[in-house]
Amino acid sequence: MKRKHFKYINTLFVVIPMTLIMAFVGLMRNPGFCKKRFFKFLKAWSVMLPIAYAAAFIIM
Incomplete structure (x- = not known):
């Protein structure tokens, strides 16, 4: 996996359980x-x- 995609996938794995x-x-x-x-x-x-996914990138 490319390094630039790791940030997006890692954030998604944090956001999914939080929103659930x-x-x-x-x-x-x-x-x-x-x-x-x-x-x-x-x-x-x-x-x-x-919304949470976009907010996570704004905060980061």
Whole structure:
């Protein structure tokens, strides 16, 4: 793997678990256990992931 791609992949491996935990906690606090909780979880996570990924590069 090229050295310049390592930074992007390493950041992605940090951002994915962080956003998964945040989406899960947010889902359990707000709507709780409902019928469509998996789709709400995926919707929240799909919004969080690119924002957190971009924010990580701004902070770095």
